[in-house]
Amino acid sequence: MTEYGRGPGSEPWHPGDPLYGDQGWEGQQQYPHPQQASQYGHDGQGYADPYGQGGHAGQGYGGDPYQQQGQQYQQPQYEQQPQQYVDPQYQQQYETGYPGGGYDTPGHLGQQYDGNWESGQAAMAYGAPPADPYGGQNPDLYGTPEAYPPPQPPGRRQDPPEPVVDWAPEEEAQPEPEEEKHPFFTGGDDADDDGYDEEPGRGRGRGSREDDRERRSKAKKRKGKNGVACLVVALVLVGGVGGIGYFGYQFWQGEFGAAPDYTGSGSGEVQVEIPKSAGGYEIGNILKKAGVVKSVDAFVSAQQKNPRGLSIQAGAYTLKKGMSADSAVTLMLNPASQANLIIPEGKRNAWVYEKLDERLDLKPGTTKEIAFAKADSLGLPDWAKNHEELKDPLEGFLFPASYPVAKGSKPEDALRKMVSRANQEYTKLDLDAKAKGLGVKGPWELLTVASLVQAEGKTHEDFRKMAEVVYNRLKPGNMETVQLLQFDSTLNYLKGQSEIKISEQEANTNTDPYNTYKHKGLPPGPIGNPGNEALAAMLNPTNDGWLYFVATDGMNKTEFAKTLAEHNRLKEKFNANTGQ
Incomplete structure (x- = not known):
């Protein structure tokens, strides 16, 4: 509410309000001149008298608002106004009056104040029925100590004295601009202990200087805590931004950047073993673990760029540590790097x-x-x-x-x-099922036949003829060799040698089971490790009746015979070629 009794509601503006009219307090248009009263008249023309009292001065716009009423303030008028709105703010000034016979207005010097800035008109609530502002009997509301003093004219107004603030609990005092009160910024519950910090020179009521110092100390602590909290928040934000930047960089490197890689051909020596059917990423992981390459992606990229990169085979490789991916791929494609047996x-x-x-x-x-x-x-x-x-x-x-x-x-x-590899190969051949059709007792004897074929033959065609010779000599009705194989390869295996010519004396005197010159049938077991060609020939021999063969040139050329006479001629040829 303003000092003129104007509240936030819909009351009419008080004529004494400086905002009323065009010229303010001392303007000439604030009130109509007495000569213009006839416009508003006593006969109801113009503005009607809201109180039904005609043109009484001070009751409407038709009278003289500054009617002479002597030099003394008329207090009793306010004691008989039961419905008058009284602002207690101005009580004291109404009680004291104004010495000197009132105040001057333009054209009306020396007129005395008559009880209201409008010559006694009372404020009336919006929508209330008209009432006589002077007819009531209410007591003087300005006479209580709690009332506000009545307003003074503008020329006598002074700045209001600073109020004396009596110290009160913090919740009753007028707070300063509110600061952040979250425990994170105020330091938790300690914020409740802080007093309010008054400005220098202002009244502090009953508060002592020691209390002020204590409050200032607590305020400094609170500000220190606020500073630490802000620093923590800043560090967290910086750390978050840094983390986002790091992971963003890692993502960019993974998606668009070059994979980490060494430079050069490396140093030292390290052997790695690449399993069967290993792909690029598996090979890269093995090489990275051994310290050969710096990253799997670098190796895979280099392997894909090399035209022969996908031809890297399983096996052991002798490589170097700290090699560039390109160097590692190139070396693995070089047979010299293979550490395979x-x-x-x-x-x-x-x-x-x-x-x-x-x-x-x-x-x-x-x-x-x-x-x-x-x-x-x-x-x-x-x-x-x-x-x-x-x-x-x-x-x-x-x-x-x-x-x-x-x-x-x-x-x-x-x-x-x-x-394990031998088992895989032999299982493919189904040796057990085929043994009976070839006149032997099982896979073990078939494997032994294949080892003999491998040791004696030189070509694939030789292998098939060699297999037929073995099967024909093992037949029970063979009267040519009487089931004696008579292979030099078995005697050589026995002795751990690889000689072409075996003496007849040694062949006829050695009684070891592996001497097929002395013992009928197959030796106790294989005499070597046959390959795929010998195994295939063992399962698919010729059917031409071959019983004999001789390496006539002593090395690579093998000739076959069906009868003993043919065999003897081949022996003479062999002796002639070898100087025997």
Whole structure:
């Protein structure tokens, strides 16, 4: 509510309000001149008297608002106004009056105040029935200590004195502009202990200087806590932005950036083993784990760029550490890098054992000892076990192929891979089902026949004729050789040699079961490791009646005969070619 009694509602503006009219308090248009009263008249023309009292001065716009009423303020008028709106703010000034006979207005000097800035008109609520503002009997509301003083004219107004603030609980005091009160910024419950910080020079009521110092100390602590909280928030925001930036960079690198890679051809030496059917990513993981390449993606990219990159085979490779992906792919495509142990067709187990000892830096004979001691645990099929008079229980099962043998690996691991590969190949051939049709007792004898064919033959066509010679000599009705094979290869296996010419004396005197000159039928087991061609020929021999063969040139050319006479002529040819 304003000092003129104007509230926020719909009351009419008070004429004493400086905003009323055009000229303010001392303007000439605030009230009509007495000579213009006839416009508003006493007879109801113009503005009607809202109180029905005609043109009484001070009751409407038709009278003289500044009617002379002597030099003394008429207090009793306010004591008889039961419905008058009284603003207690101005009580004190109404009680004291104005010495000197009132105040001057233009054209009306020395007129005395008559009880209201409108000569006694009372404020009336909107919509209420007209009432006589002077007819009531209410007590003087300006006479109470709690009332506000009445307004003074503009010339006598002074700035209101600063109120004396009595110290009160914080919730009753007028707060300063409200700060952030969340516990995170105010330091938790400590904020409730802070007093309000008054401006210097303002009244503090009963508060002591010690209390002020304490309040200021708490305010400083609160501000310190606010600063720490802001610092924490800033650090969190910076950390969050940094984390987002880092992961964004990683995402960009993964999607668009080049994969991490070494430069150069590397140094040192490291062997890796690539399993069968391994793809680019699997190979890359193996190389990265061994320290050869820096990332899998770099290797896969280099492999795809190289025209021959997809032809990298399974096996062991001797590479270098810290190689660029391009260098690693190029070296793996070079046969010189392969650390595989390649077993040629027809090689005996003794040769394989020696190579494994050399590759694994083992004492000579170590692999052979392990093979004999662990033969039954290396994966042999049941039909290959429990045979008597064998020279080697694994003979015929170290299948000719390429095997990864990296330094640091165990010999039994390599042997197990070789036996496993032999089982796979033999299972494909279904040896058990085909043995009976070829006149032998089972897969073991078929494997032995294949080893003989591999040892004696030179070409694929030779292999088939050699297989027929074996089957014809094993027939019970064979009266030419009386079931004696008479192969030099079995005696050579017995002696661990590979000689072309065997003396008749040695052939006729050696009683070992592997001497087919002395013992009928097949030797106790295979004499080597046959390859796929020898195995195929063993299952598909010729049917021409061959019983004899001689390497007439002493090396590569083998000729076959059906009768003993033809065989003798081939022997003479052999002697002539070899100088015997």
